Amino acid sequence: MFNKPMELSAALAANLDAAYPEVVRALQGQVFSTARQLLGNRHDAEDAAQETFVRVYRALSRFSTERILDLRIRSYVWTTLINVCRNQARSSRRHPQTALEVDHGFVDPGSTGVEASATWGPRLARLPERQRTAVVMHHVAGLPYVEVAEALGVPVGTAKADVHRALARLRTMIETEGEVA
Amino acid sequence: MIDTVAVALEGLRFEAPEELFTSVMIETGLADGYASMRTSIGDAWVAFNGLGVSALVPVGTIDEMELGDVTRRPAHSRPMPEPLADRVEEALRSGRSQRVPFDLRGLSDFARAVLAKTAEIPPGQVRPYGWVAREIGHPAAVRAVGTALARNPVPILIPCHRVVRSDNTVGQYAFGPDRKVRLLEAEGLDVGGIMGRQHARFVGSGTTRIFCHPSCARARRIRPEYRHEFDSEAEAFEAGYRPCRICRPI
Numbered sequence: 001m002f003n004k005p006m007e008l009s010a011a012l013a014a015n016l017d018a019a020y021p022e023v024v025r026a027l028q029g030q031v032f033s034t035a036r037q038l039l040g041n042r043h044d045a046e047d048a049a050q051e052t053f054v055r056v057y058r059a060l061s062r063f064s065t066e067r068i069l070d071l072r073i074r075s076y077v078w079t080t081l082i083n084v085c086r087n088q089a090r091s092s093r094r095h096p097q098t099a100l101e102v103d104h105g106f107v108d109p110g111s112t113g114v115e116a117s118a119t120w121g122p123r124l125a126r127l128p129e130r131q132r133t134a135v136v137m138h139h140v141a142g143l144p145y146v147e148v149a150e151a152l153g154v155p156v157g158t159a160k161a162d163v164h165r166a167l168a169r170l171r172t173m174i175e176t177e178g179e180v181a
Numbered sequence: 182m183i184d185t186v187a188v189a190l191e192g193l194r195f196e197a198p199e200e201l202f203t204s205v206m207i208e209t210g211l212a213d214g215y216a217s218m219r220t221s222i223g224d225a226w227v228a229f230n231g232l233g234v235s236a237l238v239p240v241g242t243i244d245e246m247e248l249g250d251v252t253r254r255p256a257h258s259r260p261m262p263e264p265l266a267d268r269v270e271e272a273l274r275s276g277r278s279q280r281v282p283f284d285l286r287g288l289s290d291f292a293r294a295v296l297a298k299t300a301e302i303p304p305g306q307v308r309p310y311g312w313v314a315r316e317i318g319h320p321a322a323v324r325a326v327g328t329a330l331a332r333n334p335v336p337i338l339i340p341c342h343r344v345v346r347s348d349n350t351v352g353q354y355a356f357g358p359d360r361k362v363r364l365l366e367a368e369g370l371d372v373g374g375i376m377g378r379q380h381a382r383f384v385g386s387g388t389t390r391i392f393c394h395p396s397c398a399r400a401r402r403i404r405p406e407y408r409h410e411f412d413s414e415a416e417a418f419e420a421g422y423r424p425c426r427i428c429r430p431i
Contacts, residue, residue, distance in 0.1 A: 017211055021206065024202055024205050025202065028197035028201055028202060029194065029196050032197035033193060033194045036195065049197065049201055050204050054208045054209055120190070142194065171186055
């Protein structure tokens with residue numbers, strides 16, 4: 001369902017309440033996984049993903065039909081998510097007791113999730129914010145560069161460069177860890 | 182060369198928890214949550230979403246699974262968020278629901294006006310259907326008021342049980358007249374002493390020369406020796422009384 005962005009916007013414009021659940025279903029995995037890596041723990045990620053989808057719905061319900069038809073809904077969701085994650089990261093820095101609740105034990109049946117999250121979380125956390133966001137959106141969520149660039153509000157070339165720099169840094173981190181071990 | 186870092190990052194993509202979808206649907210009002218709460222006539226299912234309370238159904242009058250039919254949205258059993266639960270419990274205790282947010286989407290403007298006016302009737306007091314009609318600016322729409330109240334999605338919280346017939350009888354109730362009487366008695370209304378055709382429609386005070394609905398708080402303070410009963414407003418006017426500005430009997 002909704003393979004083309006146009007179909008999605010048209011469905012939302014025709015009947016927001018009927019089409020919105022499909023938007024959530026289509027994007028929730030990517031949105032949650034991104035928030036999970038940007039915020040470092042599952043609980044905050046669930047909150048951020050929920051807030052993102054609720055905010056987008058409330059915005060859409062205020063928009064005119066024309067505006068929804070013109071809207072790139074996916075990129076609107078991603079921009080909202082980045083803002084929500086930024087705000088949440090800021091408020092958890094202000095309230096350090098919640099920041100301590102970082103769960104490194106992430107259980108996901110059928111995958112090596114526990115180990116993966118535990119080792120990658122701290123590495124991603126050491127990247128500059130925009131590089132981290134870009135690499136998570138491109139490689140974790142699997143978004144094309146165009147969508148990453150749109151959500152970050154930068155040219156496509158810049159998004160690509162951010163992703164590559166982030167990968168290079170992560171590789172260096174792994175090599176250094178290898179030497180230590 | 183395969184980029185092992187990129188491959189590892191791909192492995193960090195997880196399914197969203199199923200709870201996320203349900204929470205988003207409830208918070209946006211595309212679905213309802215429901216929880217069981219205690220009322221003065223027994224337990225009830227209270228349905229809610231991000232906009233407020235959307236339905237109240239006494240347990241036993243409907244199957245839990247049919248709640249979605251009432252609100253025409255999917256319904257999921259879950260605890261009510263604490264801030265909302267506090268307001269609802271306070272409203273069920275006090276009989277005043279002004280602080281409870283309601284989700285009354287799908288109702289006509291007229292029905293919403295009827296319910297908003299009904300919510301102003303204080304606990305332990307009753308007003309006729311005609312009073313509600315007059316107060317919302319549709320004095321002739323007495324029957325339409327009755328219909329709107331019969332379809333009240335949040336009974337008890339929006340006290341449609343406080344609206345009665347102008348001949349002083351209790352009238353109909355969605356869950357039966359017995360429950361209507363029980364609710365009114367639980368709020369402290371002397372149903373036997375005030376309601377019924379044998380009792381006067383209006384009560385006046387000989388000292389102030391003001392006449393009220395019999396259940397108006399002012400009317401209940403009138404000492405027996407100054408208490409006068411009237412069967413019509415004409416009778417009260419003839420005796421030189423003016424209507425109360427608080428309960429606005431006419």
